């Protein structure tokens with residue numbers, strides 16, 4: 255292991271050792287890595303006698319809610335009245351704006367913070383930062399810390415780490431899967447992880463409503479830029495009419511990503527908030543395009559292969575802006591630049607998706 259990573263682990267352990275009372279928070283719209291790394295760190299710290307609170311809204315957690323330890327979550331609004339922690343740990347959270355708890359987000363300067371993350375766009379906003387750009391997941395970094403500290407890793411914690419690592423690596427398949435990642439997987443299995451159960455629950459099973467939502471996503475497929483960009487879209491009404499949450503569409507960007515020949519995959523989905531807000535989930539399909547650089551045009555971020563952004567406009571306007579920016583963007587070729595025509599052969603069925611706005615809030619997915 256490189257020296258800087260070892261030094262990061264050492265400093266993170268020093269921060270955690272010095273704290274008696276620890277608050278843990280991850281990014282809005284928590285994915286498997288966010289919730290997995292949070293639950294695993296909390297479990298290990300509790301086992302060595304620390305007071306730990308993990309702040310996350312249970313309803314925001316999708317399939318990873320199969321994990322043990324979900325009952326111990328504190329609602330985000332409780333942070334404002336709970337005792338001030340000795341240390342705030344921000345996990346898998348690339349920017350302050352992405353922190354899921356307003357009390358921590360708005361008052362970040364008043365807390366001693368340990369940031370553990372693997373987003374290359376992370377500006378190192380913590381008091382102490384353990385950020386490894388090319389790590390598979392925040393969960394792998396947390397596992398490094400637990401092992402180096404000699405803290406016990408229960409089956410409950412190991413399963414949380416398994417879900418975190420498998421979520422962020424596409425079950426050990428993306429380029430972020432390193433030899434060390436597979437070694438982590440082997441170690442976690444030795445700790446008793448029930449991988450058949452977790453993989454089935456997190457990646458294979460979906461509710462009937464979520465399966466119907468997926469059908470709408472497939473039906474919305476459009477190819478842009480002469481086939482270089484594959485896109486899908488879902489309006490908030492699609493979620494509402496089926497009783498689905500944003501977490502039900504966590505991996506839908508994989509639908510356009512799978513279209514052969516596409517350089518970039520884009521998933522547009524309308525926010526549930528009253529204000530017109532559209533989230534854009536981006537994937538570089540084969541390395542030709544830097545998804546993070548593209549997301550940054552709209553104030554978003556993430557990784558080269560996977561990124562996201564939020565636009566303060568409705569679905570149609572978001573599509574127009576993104577399409578305009580895609581035209582001529584490095585790696586997208588050939589560009590059409592007209593913003594109107596859909597390339598021949600693309601399946602278009604917009605009748606399934608209502609354009610009207612809706613309510614609840616949802617975060618931008620960002621691996």
Ligand SMILES: [Mn+2]
Nearest residue numbers: 287346392621
């Ligand atoms: Mn992650």
